[in-house]
Amino acid sequence: MLGLSLDKNMINAAVLSDNGEVLFDYQISTPADSYRDCLIAICNAFTAMQTEAPSYRPAGIALPGVVLNNIMQNSPLSWLNDKAIKQDLQASLGRDVVIGGYGNCFTLYEALYGAGRDAETVFGMHIDANCTGGLVAGGRSLSGANGIAGNWAHLPLPAPIPYELDGHACWCGRTGCLETFISAEGFEQDYYKITEIRSSTAAIASAATNSDIVAESALQVLEDRLGRVTAALITLVDPEVIVVGGMVGTIERIYRTVPRKWPGYVTVRDPVTRLLPAKGGEFSAAAGAAILANV
Numbered sequence: 001m002l003g004l005s006l007d008k009n010m011i012n013a014a015v016l017s018d019n020g021e022v023l024f025d026y027q028i029s030t031p032a033d034s035y036r037d038c039l040i041a042i043c044n045a046f047t048a049m050q051t052e053a054p055s056y057r058p059a060g061i062a063l064p065g066v067v068l069n070n071i072m073q074n075s076p077l078s079w080l081n082d083k084a085i086k087q088d089l090q091a092s093l094g095r096d097v098v099i100g101g102y103g104n105c106f107t108l109y110e111a112l113y114g115a116g117r118d119a120e121t122v123f124g125m126h127i128d129a130n131c132t133g134g135l136v137a138g139g140r141s142l143s144g145a146n147g148i149a150g151n152w153a154h155l156p157l158p159a160p161i162p163y164e165l166d167g168h169a170c171w172c173g174r175t176g177c178l179e180t181f182i183s184a185e186g187f188e189q190d191y192y193k194i195t196e197i198r199s200s201t202a203a204i205a206s207a208a209t210n211s212d213i214v215a216e217s218a219l220q221v222l223e224d225r226l227g228r229v230t231a232a233l234i235t236l237v238d239p240e241v242i243v244v245g246g247m248v249g250t251i252e253r254i255y256r257t258v259p260r261k262w263p264g265y266v267t268v269r270d271p272v273t274r275l276l277p278a279k280g281g282e283f284s285a286a287a288g289a290a291i292l293a294n295v
């Protein structure tokens with residue numbers, strides 16, 4: 001099975017065995033702001049996969065945003081919006097293509113073969129430069145009536161404190177969206193406001209581990225916000241597992257610190273939901289897209 005994912009920074013592609021094993025992977029930076037260059041890069045990725053493992057089954061492609069009436073909508077990559085991307089990809093690749101939401105594909109792989117494989121209900125949070133999500137129940141990805149099930153990123157931050165109500169304009173046109181607070185870019189921007197130093201999510205988390213008080217403070221704010229949003233998701237969906245991917249998902253301590261926030265926000269005394277790191281690394285969404293195209 002062949003799958004590919006595209007987000008703001010990377011194109012990841014994976015050849016997947018029928019039992020969920022990644023047999024071959026391929027990675028290249030996403031061409032900036034060019035639909036044509038993006039189609040070419042995707043074609044090159046499929047050429048590499050086809051050379052490695054010839055397959056004529058439908059190809060799965062995970063994209064940020066939603067395809068409704070064959071048109072791309074609501075994508076943080078503005079140059080993808082309003083494009084008939086499925087038709088264009090089928091013409092470019094010469095094969096059937098199934099498009100899935102990035103977060104849905106990420107969650108599907110993690111629910112079937114990754115961190116949530118022993119759970120009945122899995123909620124996925126992919127927290128990177130942008131944020132996406134998905135919901136899998138009984139091994140099935142739920143896309144919803146509008147194709148946006150599980151897309152938590154543009155809900156408002158729950159239980160905001162007064163200073164969190166100011167600003168935070170989002171690319172989607174609203175203000176105060178969760179993505180602007182807890183995405184890797186949001187976290188890095190918070191750190192910059194305090195220090196006037198540009199630093200990566202991984203570097204800030206590492207500095208916190210090494211007793212940098214400012215980094216520690218920024219990380220504690222992020223953890224509290226993650227606590228509020230995951231508590232809200234538990235209240236609404238009550239999944240057995242919440243799986244976290246992307247750059248923020250690689251911060252090891254959040255899996256200990258964030259569940260400690262839940263008792264103050266969740267209405268049951270001892271929530272048993274497990275918060276777990278994704279197992280598929282950068283290739284979960286590509287692998288999930290391959291599965292989606294072949295069910």
Ligand SMILES: [Zn+2]
Nearest residue numbers: 154170172177
């Ligand atoms: Zn938004």
